Amino acid sequence: MVIVKTTVRRDVLTLPAAPLGPENPLPPLRPLREVHRPDERDKQDLPRDMARQLGHEPLRSILPVRVLDGYGRERTETELDTLVIENDRLRATVLPGYGGRVHSLLHKPTGRELLYRNPVLQPAGFALNGAWFSGGVEWNIGATGHTTLSCAPVHAAAVTAPDGGPMLRLWEWERLRDLPFQVDLWLPEDSDFLHVGVRVRNPHEKPAPVYWWSNIAVPEERRVLVPADEAWRFTYTGGLRKVPVPEVEGVDRTYPERGEHPADYFYDVPDGARRWIAAVDEDGHGVVQTSTDLPRGRKLFVWGSGRGGRRWQRWLTEPGAGGYAEIQSGLARTQLEHVRLDAEAEFSWLESYGPIAARPDRAHGDWRGARDEVAARLADALPREAVDAAYEAWLPHADAEPGERLATGSGWGALEVLRAGHKLPGTPFEESTLGPEQTPWLELLRTGAVPEPRKVAPPGPTLVSRHWRDMLETAPARPLTEYHLGVAQWHAGDRAQAVRSWERGLELAPSRWPLLRCLAFADQEEGHGERAADRYAEAFDDLCQERRDDGVAWTAATAALGREAITALLAADRPEAAREVWRRLHHTTREEGRFRLLDARICYAEGDLAAVRAVFDEGFEVADLREGAEILGELWTAATGGEPVPERYDFRMRPPAE
Structure with a gap:
């Protein structure tokens, strides 16, 4: 053998x-x-x-x-x-x-x-x-x-x-x-x-x-x-x-x-x-x-x-x-x-x-x-x-x-090794793996300042650990720095200071919508629903005026912010404003299942139960439906007066009576 x-x-x-x-x-x-x-x-x-x-x-x-x-x-x-x-x-x-x-x-x-x-x-x-x-x-x-x-x-x-x-x-x-x-x-x-x-x-x-x-x-x-x-x-x-x-x-x-x-x-x-x-x-x-x-x-x-x-x-x-x-x-x-x-x-x-x-x-x-x-x-x-x-x-x-x-993973480990000088035998996180997402943070590490973007674009990811938050707090207080600092402070549980950082950044920011969105979210968490809805609507309007093309980054930003804005406006009982945001989304975005669901929710808020039923009857799939989510069944039940939930929309992970 x-x-x-x-x-x-x-x-x-x-x-x-x-x-x-x-x-x-x-x-x-x-x-x-x-x-x-x-x-x-x-x-x-x-x-x-x-x-x-x-x-x-x-x-x-x-x-x-x-x-x-x-x-x-x-x-x-x-x-x-x-x-x-x-x-x-x-x-x-x-x-x-x-x-x-x-x-x-x-x-x-x-x-x-x-x-x-x-x-x-x-x-x-x-x-x-x-x-x-x-x-x-x-x-x-x-x-x-x-x-x-x-x-x-x-x-x-x-x-x-x-x-x-x-x-x-x-x-x-x-x-x-x-x-x-x-x-x-x-x-x-x-x-x-x-x-x-x-x-x-x-x-x-x-x-x-x-x-x-x-x-x-x-x-x-x-x-x-x-x-x-x-x-x-x-x-x-x-x-x-x-x-x-x-x-x-x-x-x-x-x-x-x-x-x-x-x-x-x-x-x-x-x-x-x-x-x-x-x-x-x-x-x-x-x-x-x-x-x-x-x-x-x-x-x-x-x-x-x-x-x-x-x-x-x-x-x-x-x-x-x-x-x-x-x-x-x-x-x-x-x-x-x-x-x-x-x-x-x-x-x-x-x-x-x-x-x-x-x-x-x-x-x-x-x-x-x-x-x-x-x-x-x-x-x-x-x-x-x-x-x-x-x-x-x-x-x-x-x-x-x-x-x-x-195979090559992310560059985040290499950035952390550079920051702290960790010695990790067997698992090298090499500088060659650093990429564009790490570049502004590498500059912060080396110069003490967050670089201002060279072109208008949605902001990149934020680092939030204590070490990076300390560096952000001592960096020159530019709008993008205040944005990232506020996110890090919010993550650390210092919500009041996070709001102050976002408000400071808003005063001079050439790009206002990322800061407005953070402030709107903070309002929502603090129970200020009307103000949150106003800020979300303003943020979405600012994004629509600022976006440069229909590329992946801008389309993703518009869809994500539009979804949050519509949800906040519906929570504030403002279906007309929610519908206006929905209309301004790209037509391919509106065809996605998660936005078909938003369309049905707006119809329900407008009192048009027949339109809600029509969306369900036409059929849609919410690709990113979360584990344990029951929104599909709840909306169907509310719009139909308690009819049994169709099998294709029944994702309940617990007994209906519970």
């Missing part, structure tokens, strides 16, 4: 994909709607450390990251760059342009795909900053939810593995928490298991909150097995309750299709027990993930069999494709927690992914027997001691300098 040595190579994957579109140029001054927040009363019955970590440093906003909401639902055949690591047993296909996600894990001897492999790449509004897609294994870092790197490039290179073969390293700078991290994919020559070494570092002089969950999509026609007899169940009504495993309310919830509504099950794996989770089909075949002991959490997410869950499943893929569930592994017991990482310290661990083959009668039998069966088959295939040994073998190689560069 010819043994294929482990290789790492570039390749191309062709998939029907919807383009991501441009970033939203308006700074996100509030967190996106949080649907993963438990009721305060639930915390009273939780373990003390869990209750403490539930409230540990929640996000103020997703700044400095921008929202990615410019995608649609028109998919075309698209070539995607991939990185492939394989031996004679496994082939892992990685998407470096999409957070380093493992798109496919193929067991070559059996021809079995171990993961749920989405046949399309369809962005949807599930990431903290918007665009996300389903399938494969994703690396979630930052804060509760899907990472802002879901649809962003990461750095990648080949590195020497512990056994002397090649290893694939992925790394980036996570900007919500200002932390560098790496993911090393190592596939020994004769192994059925892909080892994944993970390291998160805190190079700063103060502690940082850390969130990590490795999210594994699997076909939903599986049974999920884990060494636990209890779980914390979180539902979209906000409840967090301890429940038995496997049966809850007379239903075996370890079968994802048997639940009616979307829910999370965070399994209570006992201290000292081996960490693993598996999903097996009716024949006992499937995938298993195990790790060293640091990641204590294991989770199952199910969409459920209800209409809303089914609608989301179809929304994320193409007709005829099967549904999926998620099995996950994380640092904390639940995804509602953030773990403290001390100053100048790091977390590191090893995960292993591979096939499992259990006797079907036992895997689908009583809970104790099913767990014991999978645990025994895992022990045969990959003993716990072997995982610990692989971790110890990998750890000295975590600092190895990368060899051939295979």
Whole structure:
């Protein structure tokens, strides 16, 4: 038999994909709607450390990251760059342009795909900053939810593995928490298991909150097995309750299709027990993930069999494709927690992914027997001691300098390394990766001043960490500087000072609409709805007069500001002004589903219920509909006097009565 040595190579994957579109140029001054927040009363019955970590440093906003909401639902055949690591047993296909996600894990001897492999790449509004897609294994870092790197490039290179073969390293700078991290994919020559070494570092002089969950999509026609007899169940009504495993309310919830509504099950794996989770089909075949002991959490997410869950499943893929569930592994017991990482310290661990083959009668039998069966088959295939040994073998190689560069991520890490002089062996953030978005901040770092733009354009992204805020406060008080300073101050919680900075900038600003929009948002947050509406209308008028062309940047700015202005004007009960803004949008913008929804909302405010019904009957799709959003059903119900919501508009993730 010819043994294929482990290789790492570039390749191309062709998939029907919807383009991501441009970033939203308006700074996100509030967190996106949080649907993963438990009721305060639930915390009273939780373990003390869990209750403490539930409230540990929640996000103020997703700044400095921008929202990615410019995608649609028109998919075309698209070539995607991939990185492939394989031996004679496994082939892992990685998407470096999409957070380093493992798109496919193929067991070559059996021809079995171990993961749920989405046949399309369809962005949807599930990431903290918007665009996300389903399938494969994703690396979630930052804060509760899907990472802002879901649809962003990461750095990648080949590195020497512990056994002397090649290893694939992925790394980036996570900007919500200002932390560098790496993911090393190592596939020994004769192994059925892909080892994944993970390291998160805190190079700063103060502690940082850390969130990590490795999210594994699997076909939903599986049974999920884990060494636990209890779980914390979180539902979209906000409840967090301890429940038995496997049966809850007379239903075996370890079968994802048997639940009616979307829910999370965070399994209570006992201290000292081996960490693993598996999903097996009716024949006992499937995938298993195990790790060293640091990641204590294991989770199952199910969409459920209800209409809303089914609608989301179809929304994320193409007709005829099967549904999926998620099995996950994380640092904390639940995804509602953030773990403290001390100053100048790091977390590191090893995960292993591979096939499992259990006797079907036992895997689908009583809970104790099913767990014991999978645990025994895992022990045969990959003993716990072997995982610990692989971790110890990998750890000295975590600092190895990368060899051939295979993909390039963002320049934000290079900017932070230049600012602070961080020494990060193994994950170089090189000056060559700096780009146009970093240029004004590099000038601020080197000269102490924010450069005024050379041409009229929407302002670039704002950096908001304490170090950059301090530099902005001492920089010459030019209009663009005051704009950025106000955004940083708002993020820090100093709202009054942020408003003063924006007002100072407005006095001399050649471009007024970015500052007016920030002031309008501040008015809205403080409950001054009429003044907010006035300022939004003024900001939109100023933008329309200033815009230079119908290019991507200006069109994105007009759409984003128009959407906010219409919403504010409707909140102030001014449908005529909202309609005027809608009319001034570009005709292609008005045809987008999210603006068709705004059209229907304006019609409703105007009292024209027939027009609302006509918009729904004609059909539209709001591409960036957020997880948990119920606006479509609510508007339909209000406009029709309570008629049942059509299936195509029913995205509810909780029972209608709740």
